[in-house]
Amino acid sequence: MQETYRIAGQAQGTTYAITWYADRELVNKTQIDSIFKSLDASLSIYQSGSLINRFNASQKSIEMDGHLARVVEKSMEIFCQTGGLSDITVYPLVRAWGFGAKPTDTMPDSATVREILACVGSDKLQVRDRRLLKTIPCVQIDVNGIAQGYSVDVVAGFLEARGISNYMVEVGGEIRTKGLKLPDNEPMKIGIETPSVTGFDAPVIREVISIGDGAVTTSGSYRKFRESGGIRLSHIIDPKTGFPVQREIISATVVAPDAITADGFDNALLAAGINGAFEILNRRPDMQAYFIYRQPDGTVADTASAGFGRYVVAKADR
């Protein structure tokens, strides 16, 4: 008899929910929470003594663990494929703009930004076997833009290793699904939310998709931003200019085979703007994306890559 099993909790400063369909429980919350603990110990800038924080504090290099090695490898790949729009060495800028582990009240001026830019650029990182090296001591990395997606993959991998083949893993709005809902063999439905006005509004569904075996993530600055002189400053910093991204895209939803890919690209697509985003997507046929954006007249519209339509669940079937 196939049952529905659920585990929900808090991790990485947000919530997670795991649903699977099987004839036995197979996985428990303690196991999941210990996976998140090991991820935090490696990748969290919010946890003192984490591997990433030790690298940031180091003068030259550290020995990576499996988590950090995988995330760094993928980040470097995406750095190249996005023309540098996705760059984990952006952390000193993120901190200066007040989105680091410690929020600040101040804003950097352009001289400060210029100074910090000297420490930014993934070309200042090198990987030699398991060692991660920096060419100058002030280089610091922040993998928040990709770690959540990676975590989803790690949890999904754990479920699969336990013999679960019908599941949904969701961490802070990043999702991976496989198989069907049993026993009725129904596809899993995922809502894409309408960007909210305030930082904490409950989600409202704009579109419903079903992606089969794959991952979907969404990036948007509508929840995390600062306000300065009536202008909203995005938490996504352009690593080239050093300033918060000011683009027409409000949210970018990416479907990819795995969550680390989807999550790794979503910020960059948002930073690239609609035209730039489609250029990047043209080179990645395994990825589809859906954008909600602001038109020049202020109204909100949406658009998507050509292959995205096949995921959309018709209104009648929702």
Add this chain to the structure above:
Amino acid sequence: MAGAGLTSAFTPAFAKAIGSADKIRLGIIGTGSRGAGLATLIREMPDYDLVACCDIIPENLQKGLSLAAKNAKGYTDYRKLLDDKSIDAVVIATPLYLHYPMAVAALQAGKHIYLEKSMTYDIPQAIDLVKKVKVSGLVFQIGYQYRYYGLYHRVKEIMKENWLGKITHFECQYNRNSNWRFPVKDPKMERAINWRMYREYCGGPLSELCAHEIDVVNYLTDSRPVKVVGLGGINYWKDGRDTYDNIRTVYDYPNGVKASVTSVLSNAYNGYSIRILGDKATVEILRDKALIYPETTNNAKGVVDGVTGATIAVTTQGTGVEVKFGKPGEAQLEPTVFALKDFAECVRNKKEPVSNVETGRDGSIAIHMGNAAADTEKVQYWKPEYSA
């Protein structure tokens, strides 16, 4: 608002013009705890020269003068202070029953006035003071400093932006766990020092504590109460006082919005707090910060199995999110400093204060209605003639 009135319709009868560079020559009438507190802030402000103090209690007067300019004059009779033609403006920080006679005398003497809250001892005084201030052409500000505080400006803004949804209730409390007394060395001075305990001098917790919150609700809703019910008593501090040691009122505002206003002197949990209840979120205003608690509405569930969206920080679910206000890096000042700065600005440019005689009247009448509701155990209604 009657804001335009001051500059055009009325010509100050006595007050002399004060240039933008000139310091305002200020006198304080009443240098007890609040008056001396104001003097401490005024001393640091470039806008004022505190040139005179008045108090009938020698220790208070001494304290005031110690915070004033060198050569400042001390008085025990406020009328003598008002006779000093060189004084431009006065702060009145005396027990409530003295507000009206002192304010009227100060208007007659041509002084601009910063009068501590609440405005008047009773309703007829409030109505009459509006008339007298209007014909005087003088600047008249009531010491409701929260109208000048960025925190409240921001809360009003997010209410307008519909962060809270439809707002139906306010829950205000101003509690403390103390007898609310000052030490008295000479028993003869009991009533002069602990005037808050006696109805002869004030309206008790509602006029001396909750006044701020009633004014805040008026300010945030741009309205005033329609009616009020209330219960009060002296059930804990049975020490000879005749003002309530606990009072709970419910004010009814236009469109059915209700504001409970409470003061309990035997519990200090979240002593000062205003909760604004909307159907999307609650805001809780504390002394120097405000928190938003979103309602958890699971309108997404049932339709789909999961939702993809920008990460919701876990702190926004069930716990409060702090309301940011002010500009980044801006110094956090005591709200009263902003009120006093604006008073100087109003005096120099003949502007009507945000906390003015009409908002002051609305607050005072609401307070008296609330006390009357508790005294009579009958609903008290706002009468048309109050705001005619």
